[in-house]
Amino acid sequence: MVDLLNITSITFNGYVEVQKYRYVYFMILFTAYVLIICFNFTIVFLIWKHKNLHEPMYIFIAALLINSVFYSTNIYPKLLTDVLSDKQVISYSASLFQWFAYYSLGGSEFLLxxxxxxxxxxxxxxxxxYTTIMRKTTVSLLLLFCWIVPGCHVAVTVAWSADKQLCNLNLKGIFCNNSVYELHCVSSRALSVYGVIVLLNIALFPMLFIVVTYIKILIISYGSGRVLRKKAAETCTPHLLVLISFSCLCVYDVVILRVATDFSKTARLIMTLQIVLSNPLFNPIIYGLKMKEISKHMKKSWIKAKFIQTAN
Structure with missing residues (x-):
């Protein structure tokens, strides 16, 4: 049993030969983080700059991309520091904060x-x-709901775990997710049940709502004219691609604690990196390419920049 008052650090054991490949790790993670910031904020800037994009759909896209940047910023700076350090460690209080931010922002993605x-x-x-229902007030309330509700749910889990006694200071991972449960001396059934409730409220129920909603859209659009079908396909396809990508990664995150022994350390590291790499990079690319209005403004900006460069 470990006295919480005497804990100085928790060690991450998820890296593979970090001492040998530290600069490879650093370059991959640093490049990914810079690209995530650039790609996401490029789309956000275009939405902010162009008035014809000041519509609820694009506001939600901007919120989702900003959420991705926060999600990445919760993880990448620590990863970059760790790969250049002799020891990959974190204090227990900092691990709880990272855990809180990781799952609250992940839940926000589903709700958004x-x-x-x-x-x-x-x-x-x-x-x-549409204009009557999706007013500015409605959009603002939905955004608040999407960020506050997951935070409140996850905060209870983190506060509950903060008082748990620890018998292990080695974390099988490279950042703090549900593997923190492995540090506890005794697993709590009540905490596990509440974790399932949180999972239902901020992931599974929103996913079910999305599926039902898009089925209704599909039924109505395909029973209507070609123009409506095209509009539905153009605006709904990017959202579905993002949902499928994020859902697959979340399934891995949920089950990894149960089947950790079935994965080699290298396989676990690769899959864990996919969680923090794929979606934050995938989202802006999908919306930039698949959303017609955003794609149009991106092409105009690129042509303008090319023209200025040529003129100089």
Whole structure:
């Protein structure tokens, strides 16, 4: 048993030969983090700059991309520091904060995607009432809901875990996720049950809502004209691609604690890196390429920049 008052650090044991490949790790992670910031904020800047993009759908996209940057910033600076350090350690209080930010922002992503699906449902299925329903106040309340609700849910879990006694100071991972449970001396059934409730409220129920909403959109759009079908496909496809990508990664994150012995250390590291690499990079690329208005403004900005460069 470990006295919490005497804990100085928890060690990350998820790296593979970090001493040998530290600069390879650093270059990969640093490049990924810079690209994440640049890609996401490029789309956010375009949405902010162009008034024709000041619509609920694009506001939700901007919120999702900002959420991705926060999600990455919670993890990448620590990873970059760790790979250049002789020891990959973190204090228990800092690990709880990283755990809190990781899952609250992850839950926000599901809720933001659910808000997007509702916006698309109103746009496609109730176009005459769209401006009445999706007012600025409604959008603001939905954004607050998407960020506050997951934070409140996860905060209870973290506060509950803060008082748990620890019997292990070695974390099988490279950042703090649900593997923190492995540090506890005794697993708590009540904490596990509450964890399932949190998972239902901020992941599974929003996902179910999204699926049902898009099924309704699909039924209505395919029973209507070609123009409506095209509009539905253009706006809904990027959201579904992002949802599928993020959901697959979350499934891995949830089950890894249960089947850790079935994964080699290298396989576990690669899959863990996919969680923090793929989605933050994938989102802005999908929205930049698949959303017609965003893609159009990106092409105009690129042509303008090319023209200025040539002129100089």
């Amino acid at each position: 995607l659910a808000a997007m699906s509702y916006d698309r449902y109103v746009s496609v299925c109730k176009p005459l009432h």
